[in-house]
Amino acid sequence: MAFNLAYDGNSYPIEEEVSVLDTLLNQGIDIPHSCKSGVCQSCLVEVVVGEPTEASQVGLKATFKARNYALSCCLFAKEDLGIRPLNSEDAEVTASIIKVEALNHNVLRLCLKPEEEFDTIPGQYINLITPDNIVRSYSIANIPGVDGYIELHIRVIPNGRLGSWLLNEAKPWGSVKLRGPAGECFYVSDKEGGDDFPMVLAGTSTGLAPLYGIIKDALAHGHIGEIALFHGALQPEDLYLVDELYDLSQQQSNFSYTPCVLNGSEGDFYICGDVQQLVVEHIAKLKEARLYLCGAPDLVNAMKKKAFLSGVASKHIYYDAFLPSK
Amino acid sequence: MSLYEKLGGEEAIDAATDIFYRKMLADERVSGFFDDTDMEGQIAKQKAFLTMAFGGPNNYTGKSLRDGHAHLVEKGLSDMHVDVVIEHLGATLKELGVSDEDIAEVASIANSVRDDVLGR
Numbered sequence: 083m084a085f086n087l088a089y090d091g092n093s094y095p096i097e098e099e100v101s102v103l104d105t106l107l108n109q110g111i112d113i114p115h116s117c118k119s120g121v122c123q124s125c126l127v128e129v130v131v132g133e134p135t136e137a138s139q140v141g142l143k144a145t146f147k148a149r150n151y152a153l154s155c156c157l158f159a160k161e162d163l164g165i166r167p168l169n170s171e172d173a174e175v176t177a178s179i180i181k182v183e184a185l186n187h188n189v190l191r192l193c194l195k196p197e198e199e200f201d202t203i204p205g206q207y208i209n210l211i212t213p214d215n216i217v218r219s220y221s222i223a224n225i226p227g228v229d230g231y232i233e234l235h236i237r238v239i240p241n242g243r244l245g246s247w248l249l250n251e252a253k254p255w256g257s258v259k260l261r262g263p264a265g266e267c268f269y270v271s272d273k274e275g276g277d278d279f280p281m282v283l284a285g286t287s288t289g290l291a292p293l294y295g296i297i298k299d300a301l302a303h304g305h306i307g308e309i310a311l312f313h314g315a316l317q318p319e320d321l322y323l324v325d326e327l328y329d330l331s332q333q334q335s336n337f338s339y340t341p342c343v344l345n346g347s348e349g350d351f352y353i354c355g356d357v358q359q360l361v362v363e364h365i366a367k368l369k370e371a372r373l374y375l376c377g378a379p380d381l382v383n384a385m386k387k388k389a390f391l392s393g394v395a396s397k398h399i400y401y402d403a404f405l406p407s408k
Numbered sequence: 409m410s411l412y413e414k415l416g417g418e419e420a421i422d423a424a425t426d427i428f429y430r431k432m433l434a435d436e437r438v439s440g441f442f443d444d445t446d447m448e449g450q451i452a453k454q455k456a457f458l459t460m461a462f463g464g465p466n467n468y469t470g471k472s473l474r475d476g477h478a479h480l481v482e483k484g485l486s487d488m489h490v491d492v493v494i495e496h497l498g499a500t501l502k503e504l505g506v507s508d509e510d511i512a513e514v515a516s517i518a519n520s521v522r523d524d525v526l527g528r
């Protein structure tokens with residue numbers, strides 16, 4: 083059965099098995115989107131006729147749910163629907179770019195200062211909205227409440243839409259919009275005065291961003307358990323923040339840093355090999371560990387499954403798979 | 409008191425879910441059925457399954473179980489697989505210290521929907 087979908091003064095037929103997002107894209111209407119999997123939140127719209135379904139609000143913060151916002155990629159019609167783009171004033175804050183700098187050959191650090199209050203937890207992700215209305219998700223790599231700005235690490239994809247904007251247009255004192263935050267991958271402390279559970283964090287490429295945010299947050303909370311970071315890369319030059327992380331491991335006795343490179347050469351400062359295997363070996367005897375996994379979806383999913391099978395409780399596995407756009 | 413309450417309600421389900429799902433994923437006879445599904449979704453569904461098997465509150469009907477497993481029946485879901493599920497269910501409960509008598513009751517609840525699950 084088909085229903086009607088009202089958008090911008092027009093009405094379109096919508097099939098039950100085609101999402102609101104795909105229905106509008108098929109009509110040639112440009113709705114910002116990326117993962118089409120209900121994760122990145124770039125496809126948010128406001129439902130003004132009918133009700134958002136439960137599935138279309140999974141992971142949204144309470145204020146967004148209350149305003150009838152919905153993920154258009156996960157919204158399927160069970161009745162006639164009407165939607166409109168979010169009212170920018172309600173949903174977004176303006177932020178100025180305060181720094182753009184290279185961390186390695188393909189990763190940029192972008193520091194943003196929100197003009198209004200914008201509460202986030204290190205490790206969560208936000209939607210970055212460019213002046214051309216490109217919306218992408220990025221994870222928070224610092225403690226914004228302490229630093230006074232939000233730090234992101236962005237891997238520049240050749241010809242990527244956001245990547246091109248970043249290379250060509252993003253300049254200090256330019257402005258962007260931010261929405262969010264979202265995500266459950268962050269440090270949760272159970273005890274006053276410092277928790278002692280072991281933490282194992284693993285990621286590839288800019289999967290390091292949320293992990294670094296979580297590590298800083300854990301240390302700021304006085305975490306006393308072991309914190310082991312594994313950063314995987316294909317080539318040595320894909321690693322970044324090596325000196326900074328190495329220094330931190332010298333200063334903090336409970337923090338260890340293991341860079342590992344798949345196509346590396348023996349005898350260098352990193353370990354040669356597969357980050358997944360290293361992590362699986364490391365957690366084999368650490369069943370009570372909290373595990374944090376971020377970055378390439380295949381690797382995150384594979385490590386998650388292996389860790390679970392080796393005995394880590396599902397509720398102790400925190401992760402964000404960086405799903406690419408579809 | 410229902411068996412669900414006797415076993416410890418939702419808390420018991422939470423404790424059993426990880427153990428049970430781990431056994432299922434590690435068993436090649438059945439793990440293939442869980443290949444293309446995401447882990448959280450699966451864990452939520454395992455919880456639903458266990459709640460049902462423990463005789464707890466659930467909204468499933470013969471028809472919804474039929475519909476929910478139809479795509480698996482197409483992939484060859486059979487009596488053997490249901491037996492494996494019941495085997496792992498029993499082993500999970502045993503690990504948690506549940507009595508043989510209660511395990512037998514859980515197995516009989518699971519058995520009672522066998523035809524629905526297998527679409528017969």
Ligand SMILES: Cc1cc2nc3c(=O)[nH]c(=O)nc-3n(C[C@H](O)[C@H](O)[C@H](O)COP(=O)(O)OP(=O)(O)OC[C@H]3O[C@@H](n4cnc5c(N)ncnc54)[C@H](O)[C@@H]3O)c2cc1C
Binds near residue numbers: 236245289403
């Ligand atoms: C929850 C979440 C958190 C994220 N956090 C970060 C973060 O902290 N840092 C970060 O750098 N990225 C992060 N990402 C990824 C980010 O949102 C974008 O997808 C990415 O930056 C590419 O955007 P783009 O517009 O430059 O490229 P697009 O225009 O989206 O992509 C161009 C082409 O490249 C393909 N492509 C894009 N990415 C990849 C990839 N990784 N592998 C293979 N093909 C690809 C696309 O499918 C497309 O065909 C996150 C994603 C999610 C869902």
Ligand code: HEM
Binds near residue numbers: 480485519
């Ligand atoms: C013994 C009787 C069984 C019962 C009572 C049962 C019950 C359930 C329930 C309640 C769900 C959740 C449905 C939903 O919410 O969508 C479910 C899903 C599922 N079951 Fe069973 N099940 C049984 C047997 C089996 C067997 C033998 C297999 C395969 C080995 C199996 C594989 C699955 C899978 C893969 C799903 C998820 C399907 C999906 O992702 O949509 N089940 N089952």
Ligand code: FES
Binds near residue numbers: 122124153
């Ligand atoms: S959540 Fe809808 S496109 Fe990513």
